[in-house]
Amino acid sequence: MTAAQTSAYYIGLMTGTSLDGIDAVLVDFSAPQPKLLTTHGVEMSAELREVMLTLQAPSDNELHLAQLAANAHSKACAEVVQQLLAKAGLEPSQIWAIGNHGQTIRHRPELGYTVQIGNHALLAEHTGITTIGDFRSRDVAAGGQGAPLVPAFHQAVFASPHENRVLLNIGGIANLSWLGADGSVIGFDSGPGNVLLDYWIGVQQGHRFDADGQWARQGCIQPTLLQDCLSEPYLALPAPKSTGRDLFHAQWLQSRLAAQPKTIAAVDVQATLLELSAQTMADAIMRQGKPDAIFVCGGGAYNGFLLERLGQLLPCRVATTASLGVDPNWVEAFAFAWLAMRCSTQQTGNLPAVTGARGERILGAIYPA
Structure with a gap:
């Protein structure tokens, strides 16, 4: 042996x-x-x-x-x-x-x-x-x-018999695991996490990511662009579903920018994309029910502005998995x-x-x- x-x-x-x-x-x-x-x-x-x-x-x-x-x-x-x-x-x-x-x-x-x-x-x-x-x-x-394959792991390691938890992984694409106190599990990709945010700041400023969401925080959400992005059919599909860069890529965003009636300031695009990520994640969670707590992992856990918006959109505690003993x-x-x-x-x-x-x-x- x-x-x-x-x-x-x-x-x-x-x-x-x-x-x-x-x-x-x-x-x-x-x-x-x-x-x-x-x-x-x-x-x-x-x-x-x-x-x-x-x-x-x-x-x-x-x-x-x-x-x-x-x-x-x-x-x-x-x-x-x-x-x-x-x-x-x-x-x-x-x-x-x-x-x-x-x-x-x-x-x-x-x-x-x-x-x-x-x-x-x-x-x-x-x-x-x-x-x-x-x-x-x-x-x-x-x-x-x-995909996602992580919900089975999330259930094994992070589920609680005392509360309904959501494990929200914000990588390039965001995926969530609803971990019911009754042992039930729902999981799927909600849509864009960091992928469009990282792309846009890379094109505009040469950075790989928007540290702590500081650039997005300086912009103003553009309602027409936001609604155009939210009309993406994938977002309305029921689970099970998964996605990736095959859908949410540079051309996806550029086509929506080209359809706007006027040119939008780059910083306002970043603010709108952050709102897109926050709203699609929050909406996907709330369609499953009202959770008791949400625990965030992945690179998005370090975007303070994104977590702030999630906290404003969701009627429960939003923390990172560090509070469960595992660094995001x-x-x-x-x-x-x-x-x-x-x-x-x-x-x-x-x-x-x-x-x-x-x-x-x-x-x-x-x-x-």
Whole structure:
């Protein structure tokens, strides 16, 4: 029996829609309540980020670019894993498996596929640790959306029998998990989180994000533009549903700006986009009922103006997952460590009521060390 087979240590890796970095966590699953032991994150290189953005849409020679990007992504992930292990004082042989989400470049469940870049075989080769990836495809094959997958994890770790909670992950796309005190779970992508905000400030000011929402706070909401954005059909669809950059991209926004009767100041566009994110998240939550508390994770948890607007729109306490003992930065990587544990122990990882799949499925493809 190997050291890994006598441990309950798993590593989770996440690179989200915002393409801002690679997050890694080390989790101990030896007790009923898993324990987050060590965390480490690095920024994604500008070169890899640019390639990933290019691959979001059809381009010349994209199959070749995708394979090179998958290799580069896995090599970068391997370095992060090595740094994480050094911080934890552990050897690769002590880790049961890595759960690697990969980088989503296409998500079209209505056409029967979803694509997350990541060469899991190469990651296993570079780390010497069994790697589990491709978590979404099995759910899609069973007729599901393949997303969001985190509600099952949210239920296992954050649910309470005493209150109805919402876990709101604000990455590039926002997704929510309604965790009923009665054990019920609802989850879906509500719409844009940071993706349009990050795009617009990048074009206008060259920044990767609007720190604390300070620029948006200076602008004025433009009602005509806001209503045009809110008329997006996806927002009115019932769950289960999921979305991504395939829908909410630069052209989506530019077409709405072009339809406005007058030119809108750049700062007012930013303010309107923040209001779009806040309203669509709040509306999606309230359509499920009145929660007792909302806990926010993801990069949006650090946008003070966005959280302020959510607090004004929602009739309950709005806090971050830090109040539940998990820093907002690490919740999604934690989820993919949990999914890797579920896969390696032959337990299901999806919730059909959330994704729309025909039944529960074991998620992930295993690449032994």
